[in-house]
Amino acid sequence: MMLSDSYAFQDIYKFHRLIFVNSAAYAYTVIRVDKHTALCGQNNLGKTSMLNALKLFLLPHENFKSCDKKFAFKGPAGTYYSTDASYSYYFPENHSFIILEAENMHGPFCLVLHRGNRPFSYGRMAVPCVYADIQHLFWDLESPINGGMGAPIEGISLSGVLSDLRARGGEAMNDGTVIRQRLFGQHALNREEGRFCLLPLRNGGTAREIDAWKMLIHLAFDIGAKDRRTLPDTIATIIEGDKDRKNAELSVSLSEILDDYESLKKEGDRLADIESARKPWELFDSQFQQFETKSELIVRNIVDVEYALAKRQSSILDEVKTASEGHQALEAAHSAKRQHHGLVKAEYLKLAGALNLRQKDLESAQKQLFKVSEILRRYPGKTEHEVRELLSDLSAELTAEVETLTNKAQSAEQLAQAIRSKNSLTHQRDQLRKILDEHVETVLEQVDRHSASVLSSLNSTLFTNLTPRLNPDQKQAIKEFGCLFQERDSFISFLSEETSFGFMSFDPTRARRQHEQDLIKLDDDIKDCYDLIQRLNDDSKLTAEQARDKAKKLNRERTETDEDVQLLSRHGYMRDQQKALDLEVGGQTVELAKLHKSVADAAGELEDLAIDAERAKEVLARVRKENDDLRSYLEQIRNLAEITLGFLSIRQMKLEARDTSFHPNQIKDISQFASEVAKSREALQVALDELLKRNLLEEEGRDFGYHAFHDLGRMRSCRKAFAAMFGTLEGEQQTYQSKVTAHNSNTSIQIDEIRHARRMIKEFEKEVDVQLSEFSVSDLEAIEIYCVLNPHFEELLVDIDSINLMTTGLHEKRLYERLRAFCTEFFVNGGRRGTTLDMSLLIDRVGYRYRKRGHDKYTEEDQSNGTTAMINCRLLSILLRRLLVANTQICLPLVMDELSNLSHLNLKAARGIAESEGFVLFGATPEPTSTIAKVIENYIDLSHFLATDRTYSHLRRVIYTGESESLRTKKDSADDAVEITAG
Incomplete structure (x- = not known):
C-alpha cells in the first residue's frame, strides 16, 4: 500500500x-x-x-x-x-x-x-x-x-x-x-x-490502554457500526482512558450512597429516641440506688442470724450424730446377729432338706437297680449289651408298626416294598441253591485264577453270581482283558497306571462257603418278609378305631421298652451313684447334729442385743427433738432469703457472717423489713418497664424486660446498659454529626462525578468535532459527532440540580428517593446488573450531525452505509492517535464485510480516506462486481x-x-x- x-x-x-x-x-x-483486497467466493x-x-x-x-x-x-x-x-x-x-x-x-x-x-x-x-x-x-x-x-x-x-x-x-x-x-x-x-x-501504545500498554485498544479493534472490524453498542462503548472507554489514574474513572455506586443514608437515618432516629428518654432514666436510676441500700442492710441481717442458728444447730448435730452412731452400731450388731442366727438356722434347714433329698435319691437308685435286675432276668443267657440291642430293635419295630397303623399310604407302600423284597430275595436264594446244589460253575470259576481275581476286584457282587457257560473264545477274551491289569501294593493297576480298586484274590472254596452263609441269611430275611407281609395284611383289615387302639397300645409298649433301654444304659452309673449316696447320707447326719447346737447359742445372744438397741433409740429421739426446734427457726429465715427476697440471690453473694447471738424475736423484725424491700423492688420494676417501653435496647431490652423481675443480676446489667447508653450519648451525637458531614461530602463528590462525566462527554464531542471539521466526504461539508445520554440519567441530573446539597444535617429525603427511583428505572427495569454507574452506561447512542454543501443547518438524517463507514474510519483514526506513540503510523486493515453493498462513489471515497489515514480496505464479497473492480484492484x-x-x-x-x-x-x-x- x-x-x-x-x-x-x-x-x-x-x-x-x-x-x-x-x-x-x-x-x-x-x-x-497490506493492499486493498477483496475476498471473493461462495459461502x-x-x-x-x-x-x-x-x-x-x-x-x-x-x-x-x-x-x-x-x-x-x-x-x-x-x-x-x-x-x-x-x-x-x-x-x-x-x-x-x-x-x-x-x-x-x-x-x-x-x-x-x-x-x-x-x-x-x-x-x-x-x-x-x-x-x-x-x-x-x-x-x-x-x-x-x-x-x-x-x-x-x-x-x-x-x-x-x-x-x-x-x-x-x-x-x-x-x-x-x-x-x-x-x-x-x-x-x-x-x-x-x-x-x-x-x-x-502511548503509555506502554497499561490495562486501561488495552481496554481502549480492544474497543477500537471492534470498531475497526465493525467500521459500519452495525452493532449499536460499538461506538458508545468505544467512546466511553477512550474518555476514561484519558484520565491519569484508574481510580479517577467514573464509578459511582448509588447503592452505597443509599445504604449509607439508610444507616445514618436509622442511627439519627436512635439517638433522638435516647435523648427523649432521659427523665425516665433518671427516675429509674434514683429508685435503683435506694433499693440497693435497703438490700445490703437486710442481706447482712439475714446472713448473721442464719449463721448463729447454724452454729447452734451444729453443736446439737454433734450430739445427734453421736446418739445416732451408737444406736446404729447396736442396730447393726443386732441385725448382724439376727442375720447370723438366720444363716445358721438356714444352713441347718438346708442341710436337713438336703439330707432328706439324698435319702430319697438313695431309695430311687435302689429301686432302679432292682428294676434292671428284673429286666435281665427276662432274658436268661443274654449279656446286658445283647439285651439292650434286642430292646432297641424292638423299639424300632414298634415305631414302624405304629407308623403303618396311622398312615395307610405308608402301610400300602411298605407292603408293596415287602413283597418286592421277598420276591427279590427268593430269586437270589434260588440262584444260590442252583449254584450250590447243582454245582453250577460261576464265571469266576470258569476262567484262570488271575482273571477271576481281576473281575472279582472290579465287581465282586456281579461276577460272583453270574453262571453263563463260556466258550473258549470268551475265556480267551477274558484272559486277555485280565492281562491288562496287575496287582501293585494291594491295588489293581491298569496298563501300569494305578487305580482306586483294591486287589481281591479269588478262592473258589471260600466263595462256596460265602454262598452257604449268604443262603442262610437269605432264608432268615425271606421269613422276616413273610412275617411283615402277614402283619401288614392283618393291620389293613382293622377298623380305624381298632387301629388307633392298637397304635396306643404299641406306643405304650415302645415307651416302656425305651425306658428299659435307658435303664440298661445307666446301669453302671446307678451302681456308682448308690455307693456315693450311702457315704453322703452318713456324713450329713453327723453335720446336722452340730448345726442344731449352733442355732440355740445364736438365739440367746440375739435377745440380749435387742434390749441394748431399744435403750439407744430413746436417747436418739430426745436429741432429735431439740434439733427440730432449731431447724424450724432456720427454715423461717431461709424462706425469707429464698422466697420473699429470692430476687436478691443472697446465696450467690457469699457474704462472710459476723459472730452474733440469736433471739427468736429477730425472725419477726427481719420478716417486716423484708416486706418493705419487696415493695421497693416492685416500684423499681415499674420504673424499668416505663424505660424499656422506649425499646432503646431492642432485642437485648426485650430480654431484660422478661428476666429482670426474677433476676436482680439482669436488672443490674440492664441499668449498666442504660448508664453506658446515656453516658456516651453526647459523644455519639458528636460522632454522628461527623458521619453526616462525611456522608454529605462524599455524596456531593459522587454527584459532582456524575456531572463531571456529562461535561467530559461534551468536551470529547467538541474535541472530535474540531478534528472532524478538517474532513468532508461525498456532499457533506461539515460533520459533528454527538452522544445521546440515557434519558433517565438526564432527568436525574435535572432533579439533582434543584436540590440544596449545602446542609449541615442529612440531605433532603427527596434526594435519596430520587436516587432510589433512578436505580429502579435505570438498573432494575433497564435489565442492568448492579447499581454502579460507569461511563459506558451513560451513553445510550452515538450519532452524527451533517451539513450538506450549500446548506446552513445541520441534519441527523441517516447516511448510506458507505458514508457512515468513511466517517467511522476518520473517527477511528482520531481515536487511534490518542492511544499510539507520537510519530507512529500503522498499516491496519479496515474490515468491511459485504463490499458489494457500497456504491462506486462511496467505495472510492472509502479507499481515499483509508489511504489518507494509513489503512487498507480488506473486505469480502460473493463475487468481484464491476463497482468493486473500479476501486479495489486486488482480489x-x-x-x-x-x-x-x-x-x-x-x-x-x-x-x-x-x-x-x-x-x-x-x-x-x-x-x-x-x-x-x-x-
Missing part, C-alpha cells in the same frame, strides 16, 4: 501477510493484508472468518474463554459463536497454525499462533524473519499434487515446528503480561524489547483453489499460495469496461 508523504517521517508498523495452515476452512492459504469458504482471525493477533489474549466478549465472532444470523466452536474452528488439531507476517522499524518478523497446553488456549511464537524463510516448515510447495499447489508436510507436528522456530531465534509469548509488554509496549528505541512490537476468489488430494480434512480444502489477482481499470472514464488479468 502506498502511504501519503505526510507520514514519511513516521515510524511505520505494517502487517504484510496472513497465513492459515490446517485452520478454519483452509488447508493452506497465504493472503496479503462457507471462510471469508469472514479470515477477516476476524486478525483479532487473534491484535488483541492480547491467550485463550478462547468468554469468546463472545473477547473476540465477538458472529455467525450469519448475528449470534455469537461459542468458545468451543470458535476454538475447534481455528485450531482443530495440534498441527493447526495461523501466522501473521509483520514489520516494524527493527525489521520483519512473524507471529505464529498454535494450540496451547490448557483447555481453549493458544500460544504465540515470535520469529525474527520474513515468512518465506519458514514457509517450508508448513507446506510443501514443490509437491505436484493438488494441481501443483503443493501438499502438507509429511509428519508435521507442533513440537517439531516450535523446535525449528526456536532454532531461528523464536520467542514464546504465552503470558498476558508479556504479550502486552512485547507486542503493545513503547520500545521504539530498544531493539531487544521492541523487536516484535505490533502497536506502540482473491477462494472458490478457485480447492484441494483435490491429501488435504487435512474435507472441511479445510481451500489452498492459495500466490499473489492476489488484479483488477486494473482503464482511465478513460469511470464507466469503462474492466480489464481482468492474472496478478
Whole structure:
C-alpha cells in the first residue's frame, strides 16, 4: 500500500501477510493484508472468518474463554459463536497454525499462533524473519499434487515446528503480561524489547490502554457500526482512558450512597429516641440506688442470724450424730446377729432338706437297680449289651408298626416294598441253591485264577453270581482283558497306571462257603418278609378305631421298652451313684447334729442385743427433738432469703457472717423489713418497664424486660446498659454529626462525578468535532459527532440540580428517593446488573450531525452505509492517535464485510480516506462486481483453489499460495469496461 508523504517521517508498523495452515476452512492459504483486497467466493469458504482471525493477533489474549466478549465472532444470523466452536474452528488439531507476517522499524518478523497446553488456549511464537524463510516448515510447495499447489508436510507436528522456530531465534509469548509488554509496549528505541512490537501504545500498554485498544479493534472490524453498542462503548472507554489514574474513572455506586443514608437515618432516629428518654432514666436510676441500700442492710441481717442458728444447730448435730452412731452400731450388731442366727438356722434347714433329698435319691437308685435286675432276668443267657440291642430293635419295630397303623399310604407302600423284597430275595436264594446244589460253575470259576481275581476286584457282587457257560473264545477274551491289569501294593493297576480298586484274590472254596452263609441269611430275611407281609395284611383289615387302639397300645409298649433301654444304659452309673449316696447320707447326719447346737447359742445372744438397741433409740429421739426446734427457726429465715427476697440471690453473694447471738424475736423484725424491700423492688420494676417501653435496647431490652423481675443480676446489667447508653450519648451525637458531614461530602463528590462525566462527554464531542471539521466526504461539508445520554440519567441530573446539597444535617429525603427511583428505572427495569454507574452506561447512542454543501443547518438524517463507514474510519483514526506513540503510523486493515453493498462513489471515497489515514480496505464479497473492480484492484476468489488430494480434512480444502489477482481499470472514464488479468 502506498502511504501519503505526510507520514514519511513516521515510524511505520505494517502487517504484510496472513497465513492459515490446517485452520478454519483452509488447508493452506497465504493472503496479503497490506493492499486493498477483496475476498471473493461462495459461502462457507471462510471469508469472514479470515477477516476476524486478525483479532487473534491484535488483541492480547491467550485463550478462547468468554469468546463472545473477547473476540465477538458472529455467525450469519448475528449470534455469537461459542468458545468451543470458535476454538475447534481455528485450531482443530495440534498441527493447526495461523501466522501473521509483520514489520516494524527493527525489521520483519512473524507471529505464529498454535494450540496451547490448557483447555481453549493458544500460544504465540515470535520469529525474527520474513515468512518465506519458514514457509517450508508448513507446506510443501514443490509437491505436484493438488494441481501443483503443493501438499502438507509429511509428519508435521507442533513440537517439531516450535523446535525449528526456536532454532531461528523464536520467542514464546504465552503470558498476558508479556504479550502486552512485547507486542503493545513503547520500545521504539530498544531493539531487544521492541523487536516484535505490533502497536506502540502511548503509555506502554497499561490495562486501561488495552481496554481502549480492544474497543477500537471492534470498531475497526465493525467500521459500519452495525452493532449499536460499538461506538458508545468505544467512546466511553477512550474518555476514561484519558484520565491519569484508574481510580479517577467514573464509578459511582448509588447503592452505597443509599445504604449509607439508610444507616445514618436509622442511627439519627436512635439517638433522638435516647435523648427523649432521659427523665425516665433518671427516675429509674434514683429508685435503683435506694433499693440497693435497703438490700445490703437486710442481706447482712439475714446472713448473721442464719449463721448463729447454724452454729447452734451444729453443736446439737454433734450430739445427734453421736446418739445416732451408737444406736446404729447396736442396730447393726443386732441385725448382724439376727442375720447370723438366720444363716445358721438356714444352713441347718438346708442341710436337713438336703439330707432328706439324698435319702430319697438313695431309695430311687435302689429301686432302679432292682428294676434292671428284673429286666435281665427276662432274658436268661443274654449279656446286658445283647439285651439292650434286642430292646432297641424292638423299639424300632414298634415305631414302624405304629407308623403303618396311622398312615395307610405308608402301610400300602411298605407292603408293596415287602413283597418286592421277598420276591427279590427268593430269586437270589434260588440262584444260590442252583449254584450250590447243582454245582453250577460261576464265571469266576470258569476262567484262570488271575482273571477271576481281576473281575472279582472290579465287581465282586456281579461276577460272583453270574453262571453263563463260556466258550473258549470268551475265556480267551477274558484272559486277555485280565492281562491288562496287575496287582501293585494291594491295588489293581491298569496298563501300569494305578487305580482306586483294591486287589481281591479269588478262592473258589471260600466263595462256596460265602454262598452257604449268604443262603442262610437269605432264608432268615425271606421269613422276616413273610412275617411283615402277614402283619401288614392283618393291620389293613382293622377298623380305624381298632387301629388307633392298637397304635396306643404299641406306643405304650415302645415307651416302656425305651425306658428299659435307658435303664440298661445307666446301669453302671446307678451302681456308682448308690455307693456315693450311702457315704453322703452318713456324713450329713453327723453335720446336722452340730448345726442344731449352733442355732440355740445364736438365739440367746440375739435377745440380749435387742434390749441394748431399744435403750439407744430413746436417747436418739430426745436429741432429735431439740434439733427440730432449731431447724424450724432456720427454715423461717431461709424462706425469707429464698422466697420473699429470692430476687436478691443472697446465696450467690457469699457474704462472710459476723459472730452474733440469736433471739427468736429477730425472725419477726427481719420478716417486716423484708416486706418493705419487696415493695421497693416492685416500684423499681415499674420504673424499668416505663424505660424499656422506649425499646432503646431492642432485642437485648426485650430480654431484660422478661428476666429482670426474677433476676436482680439482669436488672443490674440492664441499668449498666442504660448508664453506658446515656453516658456516651453526647459523644455519639458528636460522632454522628461527623458521619453526616462525611456522608454529605462524599455524596456531593459522587454527584459532582456524575456531572463531571456529562461535561467530559461534551468536551470529547467538541474535541472530535474540531478534528472532524478538517474532513468532508461525498456532499457533506461539515460533520459533528454527538452522544445521546440515557434519558433517565438526564432527568436525574435535572432533579439533582434543584436540590440544596449545602446542609449541615442529612440531605433532603427527596434526594435519596430520587436516587432510589433512578436505580429502579435505570438498573432494575433497564435489565442492568448492579447499581454502579460507569461511563459506558451513560451513553445510550452515538450519532452524527451533517451539513450538506450549500446548506446552513445541520441534519441527523441517516447516511448510506458507505458514508457512515468513511466517517467511522476518520473517527477511528482520531481515536487511534490518542492511544499510539507520537510519530507512529500503522498499516491496519479496515474490515468491511459485504463490499458489494457500497456504491462506486462511496467505495472510492472509502479507499481515499483509508489511504489518507494509513489503512487498507480488506473486505469480502460473493463475487468481484464491476463497482468493486473500479476501486479495489486486488482480489482473491477462494472458490478457485480447492484441494483435490491429501488435504487435512474435507472441511479445510481451500489452498492459495500466490499473489492476489488484479483488477486494473482503464482511465478513460469511470464507466469503462474492466480489464481482468492474472496478478
